[in-house]
Amino acid sequence: MKLLEDMILEKGKVIDDNILKVNSFINHQVDSKLMKEIGLEFSNYFKNRGITRVFTIESSGIAPAVMTSYELDVPLVILKKQISSTLDDDIYQTKIKSFTKNITYNLTISKDYINSNDRILIIDDFLANGEASKGAIKIIENAGATVVGIGIVIEKSFQNGRNYLDNLGYDVYSLARIKSLKNGKIEFLD
Amino acid sequence: MKLLEDMILEKGKVIDDNILKVNSFINHQVDSKLMKEIGLEFSNYFKNRGITRVFTIESSGIAPAVMTSYELDVPLVILKKQISSTLDDDIYQTKIKSFTKNITYNLTISKDYINSNDRILIIDDFLANGEASKGAIKIIENAGATVVGIGIVIEKSFQNGRNYLDNLGYDVYSLARIKSLKNGKIEFLD
Numbered sequence: 001m002k003l004l005e006d007m008i009l010e011k012g013k014v015i016d017d018n019i020l021k022v023n024s025f026i027n028h029q030v031d032s033k034l035m036k037e038i039g040l041e042f043s044n045y046f047k048n049r050g051i052t053r054v055f056t057i058e059s060s061g062i063a064p065a066v067m068t069s070y071e072l073d074v075p076l077v078i079l080k081k082q083i084s085s086t087l088d089d090d091i092y093q094t095k096i097k098s099f100t101k102n103i104t105y106n107l108t109i110s111k112d113y114i115n116s117n118d119r120i121l122i123i124d125d126f127l128a129n130g131e132a133s134k135g136a137i138k139i140i141e142n143a144g145a146t147v148v149g150i151g152i153v154i155e156k157s158f159q160n161g162r163n164y165l166d167n168l169g170y171d172v173y174s175l176a177r178i179k180s181l182k183n184g185k186i187e188f189l190d
Numbered sequence: 191m192k193l194l195e196d197m198i199l200e201k202g203k204v205i206d207d208n209i210l211k212v213n214s215f216i217n218h219q220v221d222s223k224l225m226k227e228i229g230l231e232f233s234n235y236f237k238n239r240g241i242t243r244v245f246t247i248e249s250s251g252i253a254p255a256v257m258t259s260y261e262l263d264v265p266l267v268i269l270k271k272q273i274s275s276t277l278d279d280d281i282y283q284t285k286i287k288s289f290t291k292n293i294t295y296n297l298t299i300s301k302d303y304i305n306s307n308d309r310i311l312i313i314d315d316f317l318a319n320g321e322a323s324k325g326a327i328k329i330i331e332n333a334g335a336t337v338v339g340i341g342i343v344i345e346k347s348f349q350n351g352r353n354y355l356d357n358l359g360y361d362v363y364s365l366a367r368i369k370s371l372k373n374g375k376i377e378f379l380d
Contacts, residue, residue, distance in 0.1 A: 029243075029267045029303045032260035053219075059249035059268070066253045070222035077219050078249070083273075113219045 001041055001175040005188055007034065008154070008176055014184045018128075018159070019100075026125055026153065030063045038175060039067025042123060042151040045173050046072070049148050052118045053077055055140065057107065057132050064153055065123035072121070077113045079136060081105040092142055096135035099128065107135040116144035127152040127174060130161025137170070149173060156181075157189050191231055191365040195378055197224065198344070198366055204374045208318075208346070209290075216315055216343065217250045228365060229257025232341040235363050236262070236311050239338050243267055243304070245330065246313045247297065247322050254343055255313040262311070267303045269326060271295040282332055286325035289318065297325040306334030317342040317364060320351025327360070339363060346371075347379050 013021040025031040042064070051072055056065035057079045069076035085093060085106045093108045114120075122136045133150055140147050147170060155162055155174035158181075165172050177189040203211040215221040232254070241262055246255035247269045259266035275283060275296045283298045304310075312326045323340055330337050337360060345352055345364035348371075355362050367379040 023300065024302065025265075027268075028270070028300055029265050030256060030259070032256050032266055033263070035256060036260055059252060062249060062252040063256045063266070066220060066222050066225060066256060069220070070226055073223070075215075075219050076222055076253070078217075080218070110213065110218055112214065 001038070003034065003037055004153070004176045007031070008178075009186060012186060014181050014186060017181050018156070020154070020156070020178065020181055020186065022154065026063075027060045032063070035063045035067045038064045038153060039069075039071045041175060042068040042121070042173070043071030046121050046149050046151065050119045051121045051148050053114070054121050054123055055079060055136055056123045057081065057136060060125040061123055064125065064151075068121070068123050068151065075113075077109065079139065080108045082108050092139045094135050094138045094142075096131050099131065107132075107139060109139055111143070114140065114143045114145055118143070118145035119148045120145055121148050122150045123152075124150075125153045127155040127161045127165075127172070128159045130164050133161065133165060151175075154178065191228070193224065193227055194343070194366045197221070198368075199376060202376060204371050204376060207371050208349070210344070210346070210368065210371055210376065212344065216253075220253045222253070225253045225257045228254045228343060229259075229261045231365060232258040232311070232313065232363070233261030236339050236341065240309045241311045241338050242308045244311050244313055245269060245326055247271065247326060250315040251313055254315065254341075258311070258313050258341065265303075267299065269329065270298045272298050282329045284325050284328045284332070286321050288321065297322075297329060299329055301333070304330065304333045304335055308333070308335035309338045310335055311338050312340045313342075314340075315343045317345040317351045317355075317362070318349045320354050323351065323355060341365075344368065 011024045054069035054076045093106050096107050097104050149171040152174040155177045157177045179189045180187045201214045244259035244266045283296050286297050287294050339361040342364040345367045347367045369379045370377045
């Protein structure tokens with residue numbers, strides 16, 4: 001997505017070989033017009049596949065995901081990150097590890113917002129090692145529902161999340177694919 | 191807002207005299223079409239006031255706030271809730287207490303996304319005791335910026351947040367004002 005790549009080049013900050021900060025337009029300050037375009041792009045790619053719900057993980061995925069769910073005209077479900085695990089028959093829960101923050105979360109959803117007929121699109125802001133996506137997939141498949149695809153705003157293609165998801169046969173659509181952040185330089189995959 | 195009040199009556203769950211759950215269309219599952227209408231309504235009320243940024247607090251305020259910032263054509267800034275306090279010259283931080291969750295957070299913003307010329311609209315999903323709004327106001331005013339108004343999706347008018355903000359002279363616009371949740375019955379203010 002040209003608009004997104006241009007903004008990453010203009011406003012992204014390379015912290016080291018692995019970390020790109022996009023706090024000025026995606027994570028902390030949010031460019032809502034860009035989010036609208038992202039929603040249109042994901043909707044365009046994933047339309048006509050019988051999607052019933054969009055899932056995202058709190059909190060940086062919410063802005064692009066709400067725009068996507070608006071365009072697809074289906075509800076958005078926000079998977080909650082809980083620090084402590086909860087014993088409750090009314091929820092599905094799975095542990096995920098954030099390598100960036102070095103914290104383990106309990107990804108949590110009420111059973112009210114998923115069922116075995118659901119065909120779900122997962123939207124997230126970043127794909128690195130794929131821990132968040134793996135957690136969302138696990139919850140969806142435990143509920144007997146189908147993962148139709150995964151829409152990612154920025155993929156760090158040099159980390160192993162994309163390969164992992166490709167190998168399992170998921171349809172991953174990333175709007176910007178970063179090949180390398182070496183020497184402070186942002187390079188995209190073609 | 192009639193559409194919102196109707197959904198609250200239809201889908202809201204009164205847990206006790208103080209707690210209304212709107213997990214099926216605002217907090218956990220999100221009705222994006224409703225969020226769009228909410229964004230239009232806030233934008234309509236607060237337009238022509240020179241707003242430069244919309245602020246919200248992660249994470250349930252993000253969906254209505256991103257729609258509002260889209261309509262107003264200004265950036266959204268997400269105030270982060272950090273568990274631990276951080277000593278950093280590049281941020282503003284203030285403590286807020288969540289009565290619902292009985293946790294104290296450090297509401298945090300990078301100084302990059304606020305300046306003394308900013309005219310800011312705060313958007314949040316709920317107004318109860320007003321702790322979150324007070325925290326956001328404190329951060330904004332510490333930075334020398336102006337709070338133009340506060341847009342609330344659901345106000346629990348029987349708690350003291352609204353009075354507190356009114357007494358300080360802030361323009362609070364709530365889309366649904368709940369007078370009482372007694373005996374499991376939802377009553378709105380006229």
